[in-house]
Amino acid sequence: MSAYIRVELQQKIRKHFSECCAYCRTAEFLTAMTFEFEHILPLSAEGETVFENLCFACPSCNRHKSTRQTAIDPESGETVALFHPQQQIWTKHFAWRERGKELKGLTAVGRATIEALQMNRPALVRARGMWIKLGEHPP
Numbered sequence: 723m724s725a726y727i728r729v730e731l732q733q734k735i736r737k738h739f740s741e742c743c744a745y746c747r748t749a750e751f752l753t754a755m756t757f758e759f760e761h762i763l764p765l766s767a768e769g770e771t772v773f774e775n776l777c778f779a780c781p782s783c784n785r786h787k788s789t790r791q792t793a794i795d796p797e798s799g800e801t802v803a804l805f806h807p808q809q810q811i812w813t814k815h816f817a818w819r820e821r822g823k824e825l826k827g828l829t830a831v832g833r834a835t836i837e838a839l840q841m842n843r844p845a846l847v848r849a850r851g852m853w854i855k856l857g858e859h860p861p
């Protein structure tokens with residue numbers, strides 16, 4: 723599902739997330755993809771099209787997140803809420819390892835979000851390795 727998002731609001735969201743995916747932190751300019759505006763609380767769950775409920779996301783994270791709001795923490799087996807890019811601080815839940823090639827979840831929320839959104843998918847880990855060599859990653 724999609725909703726019309728005013729150009730000014732799109733610009734505010736892009737700037738707020740420094741033109742990087744709010745989940746995997748990939749910079750849009752490093753990819754050949756156009757990033758998307760993601761409803762954190764999905765439209766299907768009455769999520770509103772307002773700044774507080776929108777984030778900038780790469781197509782892969784957006785697709786894997788879809789309308790999900792929770793996921794399973796692979797460590798505890800508990801169902802937890804997915805990371806909320808507007809209400810939670812990325813560095814409290816995620817850290818880079820191997821100089822930026824892979825993401826590590828620091829909390830149940832971080833671990834569950836990495837798994838659910840496949841934020842360490844092999845193609846992305848390979849691409850990060852190239853971006854590191856170019857000195858363009860991590861952001």
Ligand SMILES: [Zn+2]
Nearest residue numbers: 743746780783
């Ligand atoms: Zn992403």
